[in-house]
Amino acid sequence: MSGLLALLDDVAGIAKIAAASIDDVAAGALKAGSKAAGAVIDDAAVTPKYVHGFDPSRELPIIWRIARGSIINKLIILLPAGLALSAFAPWMIAPLLLLGGAYLCFEGAEKIAHWLFHHEDAHTEAYESGDPAHLEEEKVKGAIKTDFILSAEIMTIALAAIPAGNFWLQAATLALVAVGITVAVYGSVALIVKADDVGLAMAGRGRLGATRALGRGIVSAMPKVMQTLSVVGTAAMLWVGGSIIIHSLKDLGWKLPYSLIHDFAVAVSTKVPAGLQGALEWSATAFADGVFGVALGLAIIPLATKVITPVWNRVFG
Template sequence: MASGLFALLDDVSALVKASAASLDDVPAQVAKTTGKVSGIVIDDTAVTPKYVVGLDPSRELSIIFQIAKKSLINKLFILTPAALVLGYFAPWAITPILMLGGAYLCYEGYEKVHSMFSKHPAVDAESEQLEQITPEELEQQRVAGAVRTDIILSAEIMAIAYSQVTGQSIVNQILVMLAVAVFITVAVYGFVGLIVKADDIGVHLAQDKFHPAMQKLGRGIVKFMPRFLSILSYVGTVAMLWVGAEIIAHGIPVTSHLLDDLARSLAHIPVVAWLAKALASAVAGLGIGFVVEKLVLLVKMIMPGKQDSPKVG
């Protein structure tokens, strides 16, 4: 009886040691996964600030917090379980779903580019629509638009996170994916919050109570931030096209090999290789977005009667 009990305790001890050793790998896996998704993280960071441009400055952090909260909820309670379930029961379904999300990003990016070059009457019509909604409704629309874009980028992040832990225990898979979800969300939206409030920081530093050098820095930040946010909005649009097309390209062997070959041909100049791959993806994304928009218009013609509500952001 005693020997059986000791044997059981030995087995439990061995299991605990094995689990502890496995858990020691979690931080390393999180770091590795974060490196793999760094491009998407940059895109997410570039896309988000444009959703608070033109809104009440006092509401900026609140809006960022709303987006961050919904992003984290989506990652923790929708995307992580979905990746684990699909990875176990239907791993073949992950790539097509991500490709659909990539097509949506291309569509949204194309619409942004199209609106930049549209004629003034279209802009006036949009302005008239905006005048018909309250600031609260505009804020809700901006948050909803940001969350729609974020969930696609987040899905790609969590899919990559899952691909890094497929051969590990279910406990490790869950821990790594949850840790990645929390870390990425805090990092992205913390930095976004810093970006959108940088002008307020500049105003504070420009006060007379600070050293002249600090005041000069504050004034410089205030002058630079509007231009920086404008540039960032363009970067965010390009990022939608780039990431969307790259998601689709990686789901098709031929196009995936073409992108890899392009990067390898310029591997001796890493920056040029990265830029060439990103530019090729962005141009392809513009074409994909154009096709998707025509398909959307065709569907609207076939199914008349449903009018879209004003779309902002």
């Protein structure tokens, strides 16, 4: 009996350790996922365009194919690469974060420039005709390539937010981030893309007047929802990108931008009652990070369009 009690005590101890590890993984995944918010929102804002113009019956299969490619990007390619980086070259994480933050700033600033100057998409007409199966294949390939860049940003940001040390804890946390973010992003995209169809069905087949009115409201609201999502995604990119750059520079030893923004946020927060100071300081910091992101992104646009993109296209096609 004493042996059985000892065994049960050991099992209980192992269960407690496992539960604590699960809590650590979940907490780490939540923290890491929140750090990658800008790239996640951008991913959700970008993806619906890849099903635009296709038959409604193909929308969910296309989203599933892109989501499956995203999981492969994250779990098969980026997760092992991130763990190897953390184990053998942790000094590279900060420079990679700088690159990822700069890319987010560039993407956000480019969208602002597009809105301001109304540049037309040169590829729009190319997709208006042709074999649907071929066009779907091209769209899916393009979406997975774009997802790879965004997923690399997300995984790098997540890796930087996970404490170094326990290899398996890092691996489990990154895997949870990869799966959780993919499900959240592409699940949201599926709901957004099919909302029009649901609204039309409610408007045309609803038995109650309220149901039909709600359906019409959903249909009329979706363009505004998509526009709002795009604006929020752009703002999040610039905020997170600027924040990543500023904190990475601080970690690398150049603390001036961080100190200036911190002092600005503290000075602003002293203008309100004590109970609101924390929220105002955070808001002022996010605003300053976003302004920094816009300025950096606008400065990068000429370099990216005149130098980096032509070289990339020449090398990779």
